[in-house]
Amino acid sequence: MNLLEIINLTTHFQTPDGIVQAVDKIDLSIREKETFGLIGETGCGKTVIGLTIMRLLPPTATVGGEILYNGKNLLEVSETGMRKIRGEEIAIILQNPTTSLNPVLKVGEQIAEAIRLHQGLNKHDAKKKAIEMLDSVRISSPSRRANEYPHKFSGGMKQRVMIAMGLACDPSFIIADEPTKGLDVTIKAQIVELMKEMTEHKAMLLITHDLGVAAEMCDRIALMYAGELVEYAPLDEIFEKPLHPYTIGFLNSLPKKGLVPIPGMSPSLINFPDGCRFHSRCDYATGECKQKHPDMVEMGNGHFVRCFHARS
Amino acid sequence: MAQHNNQFMDVIERFKESRSVTIGATIIVLFCLLAIFAPQLSPNNPTKACLDDRLISPFTEFRYPLGTDHLGRCFLSRLLYGTRISLMVGITVVSISATVGIILGVVSGYYGGLPDALIMRLVDATLAFPSIFLAVAIAGILGQGLVSVMIALVVVDWTKYARVVRGSVLSLKEKEFIESARSLGATDLHIMARHILPNIVAPIIVVATLGMAYVILSAAALSFLGFGPQPPTPEWGVMLNAGRVYMRTEPHLTILPGLAIMAMVLAFNLLGDGLRDILDPKRSVIE
Amino acid sequence: MFNYVLKRILQLIPALLIVSVASFSIIYFAPGDPAETICTGPDGNTNPESVEKFRIEMGLDKPLHTQYLIWLNNVVHGDLGYSFRSEKPVFEHIITAFKATLKLSIVSLVVSLIIAVPLGILSAIRQNSLIDVSCMVGASLGVSMPNFWLGLLLMLLFGVYLHWLPVAGYGAGGDIEHIILPAITLGTGSAAVTARLMRSSMLEALGQDYIQTARAKGVPEQVVIGKHALKNALIPVVTMVGLNFGYLLNGSVVVETIFGWPGLGSLIVDSINMRDYMMVQGCMIFVAVLFVAVNMIVDISYKYIDPRIHYGAA
Numbered sequence: 001m002n003l004l005e006i007i008n009l010t011t012h013f014q015t016p017d018g019i020v021q022a023v024d025k026i027d028l029s030i031r032e033k034e035t036f037g038l039i040g041e042t043g044c045g046k047t048v049i050g051l052t053i054m055r056l057l058p059p060t061a062t063v064g065g066e067i068l069y070n071g072k073n074l075l076e077v078s079e080t081g082m083r084k085i086r087g088e089e090i091a092i093i094l095q096n097p098t099t100s101l102n103p104v105l106k107v108g109e110q111i112a113e114a115i116r117l118h119q120g121l122n123k124h125d126a127k128k129k130a131i132e133m134l135d136s137v138r139i140s141s142p143s144r145r146a147n148e149y150p151h152k153f154s155g156g157m158k159q160r161v162m163i164a165m166g167l168a169c170d171p172s173f174i175i176a177d178e179p180t181k182g183l184d185v186t187i188k189a190q191i192v193e194l195m196k197e198m199t200e201h202k203a204m205l206l207i208t209h210d211l212g213v214a215a216e217m218c219d220r221i222a223l224m225y226a227g228e229l230v231e232y233a234p235l236d237e238i239f240e241k242p243l244h245p246y247t248i249g250f251l252n253s254l255p256k257k258g259l260v261p262i263p264g265m266s267p268s269l270i271n272f273p274d275g276c277r278f279h280s281r282c283d284y285a286t287g288e289c290k291q292k293h294p295d296m297v298e299m300g301n302g303h304f305v306r307c308f309h310a311r312s
Numbered sequence: 313m314a315q316h317n318n319q320f321m322d323v324i325e326r327f328k329e330s331r332s333v334t335i336g337a338t339i340i341v342l343f344c345l346l347a348i349f350a351p352q353l354s355p356n357n358p359t360k361a362c363l364d365d366r367l368i369s370p371f372t373e374f375r376y377p378l379g380t381d382h383l384g385r386c387f388l389s390r391l392l393y394g395t396r397i398s399l400m401v402g403i404t405v406v407s408i409s410a411t412v413g414i415i416l417g418v419v420s421g422y423y424g425g426l427p428d429a430l431i432m433r434l435v436d437a438t439l440a441f442p443s444i445f446l447a448v449a450i451a452g453i454l455g456q457g458l459v460s461v462m463i464a465l466v467v468v469d470w471t472k473y474a475r476v477v478r479g480s481v482l483s484l485k486e487k488e489f490i491e492s493a494r495s496l497g498a499t500d501l502h503i504m505a506r507h508i509l510p511n512i513v514a515p516i517i518v519v520a521t522l523g524m525a526y527v528i529l530s531a532a533a534l535s536f537l538g539f540g541p542q543p544p545t546p547e548w549g550v551m552l553n554a555g556r557v558y559m560r561t562e563p564h565l566t567i568l569p570g571l572a573i574m575a576m577v578l579a580f581n582l583l584g585d586g587l588r589d590i591l592d593p594k595r596s597v598i599e
Numbered sequence: 600m601f602n603y604v605l606k607r608i609l610q611l612i613p614a615l616l617i618v619s620v621a622s623f624s625i626i627y628f629a630p631g632d633p634a635e636t637i638c639t640g641p642d643g644n645t646n647p648e649s650v651e652k653f654r655i656e657m658g659l660d661k662p663l664h665t666q667y668l669i670w671l672n673n674v675v676h677g678d679l680g681y682s683f684r685s686e687k688p689v690f691e692h693i694i695t696a697f698k699a700t701l702k703l704s705i706v707s708l709v710v711s712l713i714i715a716v717p718l719g720i721l722s723a724i725r726q727n728s729l730i731d732v733s734c735m736v737g738a739s740l741g742v743s744m745p746n747f748w749l750g751l752l753l754m755l756l757f758g759v760y761l762h763w764l765p766v767a768g769y770g771a772g773g774d775i776e777h778i779i780l781p782a783i784t785l786g787t788g789s790a791a792v793t794a795r796l797m798r799s800s801m802l803e804a805l806g807q808d809y810i811q812t813a814r815a816k817g818v819p820e821q822v823v824i825g826k827h828a829l830k831n832a833l834i835p836v837v838t839m840v841g842l843n844f845g846y847l848l849n850g851s852v853v854v855e856t857i858f859g860w861p862g863l864g865s866l867i868v869d870s871i872n873m874r875d876y877m878m879v880q881g882c883m884i885f886v887a888v889l890f891v892a893v894n895m896i897v898d899i900s901y902k903y904i905d906p907r908i909h910y911g912a913a
Contacts, residue, residue: 086817437617452871570748578743
C-alpha cells in the first residue's frame with residue numbers, strides 16, 4: 001500500500017535568469033513504514049521535492065502533476081486544510097538546525113507550539129509534552145533545557161530539537177532534509193541511531209547527499225540528477241548492482257571506494273542539454289545519448305533506471 | 313583583474329538601475345544649474361526692497377512670478393539665490409568636516425594607542441551632546457552669521473567621518489597588501505595615502521552624500537532659529553522664518569522655501585541611500 | 600552583568616570630563632570678560648554689583664583650572680548656578696523644562712511607533728505593492744522634511760484654517776489639545792526612519808529558515824508574521840529607541856521653539872538669545888548627561904530583549 005504517490009511532478013521557479021526547472025516530471029511512491037532515500041548532489045532539486053510535498057514553496061514557484069497522500073491530492077487541498085496536515089500528518093525536518101530554530105523563542109515553546117495547534121492541549125500540558133519529547137530525543141535535564149534559547153544548544157542538540165519538533169504530533173509521514181549535514185562523525189552516528197529508532201513505525205523520505213547515512217536507514221533509494229530521477233531500487237540492489245553511470249560514479253566517490261570524484265559539473269536547471277542530462281560527464285556516452293532523452297525502464301526486482309546502456 | 317573589471321561593471325550596471333540614484337542625481341544637477349545661473353534666471357535683484365510692491369501673491373503679477381515678501385523683494389529671485397547659499401553651506405561644511413574626520417580617523421585607526429584613545433574620547437564627547445543642542449550653543453556663542461552656523465555644523469559633523477574611516481582602516485590594517493607594502497619599506501604616510509585612502513573612498517562618498525542632506529537641513533534649521541545670516545541674505549530658513557508672520561494671508565512665503573529645502577534634502581538622501589545600496593553589498597542583500 | 604554596567608560607566612568618564620570642560624568653556628568663548636558677559640543683560644546694561652559678587656563666587660580671580668574645579672564640584676553637587684534672568688537656580692529651570700520635554704518626547708515616540716510599526720510590517724508583507732511603494736515614498740519625504748516647516752504647515756491647517764487645535768502654547772501643563780501638533784511634528788521624522796527599519800528587518804526575518812520551520816509546523820500565517828517574524832524584527836526597532844531619543848531631543852529644539860513649548864529646546868534657544876550663559880551651560884551639561892545615560896540604559900537593556908546577546912566576557 002502506497003502512503004505517498006508522486007505522479008509526474010514538476011516544480012518550476014520564475015527567476016530573472018529564466019525558468020528554473022528544479023523538479024522535472026518525477027514519479028515515485030513511498031509505502032507505509034518505509035524509509036525512502038532521495039540522493040543527489042547539491043542543487044539537483046531534491047530539497048525542492050520535500051518543500052513541494054509540504055507546499056512550502058515561495059510564490060515564484062509553479063507546480064504540476066499530482067501528490068497523492070492516502071489517495072488525496074495534496075496539490076488540491078486548500079491552504080487551511082494544508083495547515084492541518086503540516087506537522088500533524090506530514091512533518092518536515094528542515095536542513096540547517098542552527099538557522100531553522102527561531103532564536104528569540106524558547107526551545108520548549110517551539111516544540112509546544114505544534115502540539116497546541118494540532119492536539120488542542122493547553123499551554124501547560126503542551127509544555128509537559130514538549131519536555132517529554134526533548135527527553136525522548138535524549139536531551140539531558142529536558143525541563144531546564146526547554147526554557148533555554150537555541151543559541152545555548154550545540155549543533156547536534158539543535159538537530160535533536162528539530163527531530164523532537166517534527167515528531168511532536170506523531171505524524172505518519174516524515175520528510176527529513178539532510179538531517180546529518182554539518183555534524184561530525186560521532187554525532188552523526190548518534191543522530192542516525194536516534195532517527196532510526198524514532199521513525200521505526202513511520203514512513204520517511206530521507207533527503208541526503210550522504211550515501212552512508214542512506215545505507216544505514218533506507219529500504220529503497222532513488223538517485224536524482226538535474227531535476228529528474230535516474231535510478232531507483234531497493235537498497236541492496238543499488239549497492240550491489242548499480243546500473244546508471246551516475247550511481248556508479250556516486251558510489252565510487254565514497255571514501256571507502258577511494259574517493260574518485262565524478263568529473264565535470266551538473267548542468268544548470270534552466271537549460272537542459274539535449275539527450276541524456278548526464279552525457280557530458282558519462283564515460284559510456286554514445287551518439288544516441290547526445291540526441292535522445294532516455295526513459296525510465298524497469299529492470300526487474302523493483303529496479304528502475306534511466307539509461308540506454310543499462311542492459312549491457 | 314577580470315574579476316575586478318566585472319565588479320566595476322556590476323557597480324555601473326546597478327547605478328543605471330537604481331531609481332533613487334537617478335532621481336536624486338537629477339534633482340541635484342537641476343539645483344546646481346539653478347545655483348550657477350541664478351543671476352541669469354532671476355527676474356529681479358533678490359535683495360532689493362520695493363516697499364510699493366509688498367506682499368504680492370504668486371502668479372498675479374508678471375514682474376514677480378512668485379510674488380514678493382513683506383519688503384517687496386522678488387520671491388522667485390530670492391529662492392533662486394537661496395539655492396546657492398544652501399549648496400555652498402553644504403559643500404563647505406561637508407568638505408571641511410570630511411577632511412578633519414578623515415585625517416583624525418586615519419591617524420586614530422592606523423596608529424592606535426594614545427592618539428586613538430584621545431581622538432575617540434573626543435568623538436565620544438561630541439556625540440554625548442544631541443547634535444543640534446551643541447550646534448545651537450556654538451552658533452549662539454559665536455554670534456549670528458553664516459560662518460558661525462558653518463563652524464557649529466563642522467564641530468558636530470566631523471565625528472561621522474572619523475568613525476567610519478577609523479573602522480575601515482582598522483579592518484584594512486590587517487590585510488596582506490598593507491603588510492607587504494610595509495615590508496617593502498613604504499613609509500606610513502605613503503601607506504596611508506596610497507593604500508588606505510583609495511580603499512575607504514566608497515564609504516566616505518556615501519557618508520558625505522547623506523551628510524550633505526543633514527548639513528543643509530540643519531543649516532536651514534539654525535538659520536530659521538535666528539542663528540544664521542541676517543535678513544537681506546536670501547537663505548531659505550531665514551526666509552521661512554520671516555514669512556511665518558504672514559502665514560495667514562500669504563502662505564506661499566512659508567510654503568515655498570520649505571518645499572525648496574525639502575526637495576534638496578530629499579535629493580541628497582535619495583542619492584546617498586542609493587549609493588549605499590550599490591556600494592555596500594552587505595546591506596543590499598536585505599532588499 | 601553588574602561588572603558590565605560598571606565597566607560601561609567607567610568608560611564614560613573621560614568623555615563626560617571633556618563634555619564638562621566644553622560646557623565650562625562656553626562662557627570663555629563668548630566675547631568679553633566672563634563675569635561681565637554673564638551679568639550683562641540683552642540691553643547691554645551691566646550691574647557692577649552682581650559682576651563683583653559673581654567674580655568672588657566663582658573665583659574668577661583664581662587660575663583657570665581652579666575655576667574649573669570649583670565649577671565642576673558645584674555641578675556634581677547639582678549646583679548649576681543661577682539664571683541671570685530669573686535669578687532662580689538654573690537646576691530648577693532645567694528640571695521644569697525637562698518635564699515638558701519628556702512629556703513631548705514620550706507622546707512623540709508613541710505617535711511615531713503607532714504610525715511606523717504597522718506601516719513597516721504592512722510594507723514588508725506586501726512588498727512592492729502600492730501600499731509598500733507609497734509608504735516608502737512617504738518615509739523618504741518624512742526624513743527629508745524640515746520639521747519647522749511641517750510644524751508651521753500643521754499649525755496653518757489645524758490651527759488657522761480649521762480651528763480644531765490651538766496654534767501654540769503649553770495650555771494647562773501641556774494638555775492633550777496642546778500636545779497633539781508638536782508631537783506629530785516631532786514624531787514624523789522618527790516615524791519615517793522607524794518605518795523603513797521595521798520594513799527591512801521584517802523582510803529579513805521573513806526570509807529566514809525559522810519562518811519555514813514555523814510554516815512547516817502548520818502555524819497560521821498571521822501567527823508566523825505576528826509572532827515568529829515580528830519578535831525577531833522588533834529587536835532592531837527597539838534598539839533604535841535610544842537613537843530615536845536623540846532624534847527627538849534634537850527635534851525638540853526647533854519644535855518647542857515654534858510651538859512655544861516650555862522644554863529644554865526652547866529653554867536653550869531663549870537663553871542664548873537672552874545671553875543667559877549660566878543657563879546655556881547648565882542645559883548643555885544636563886542634556887549631555889541625560890543623553891549618555893539613556894543610551895547606556897538602552898544598551899544594557901538589549902540583553903533582556905535579545906537572548907542571543909550575552910555580556911559574559913565582553
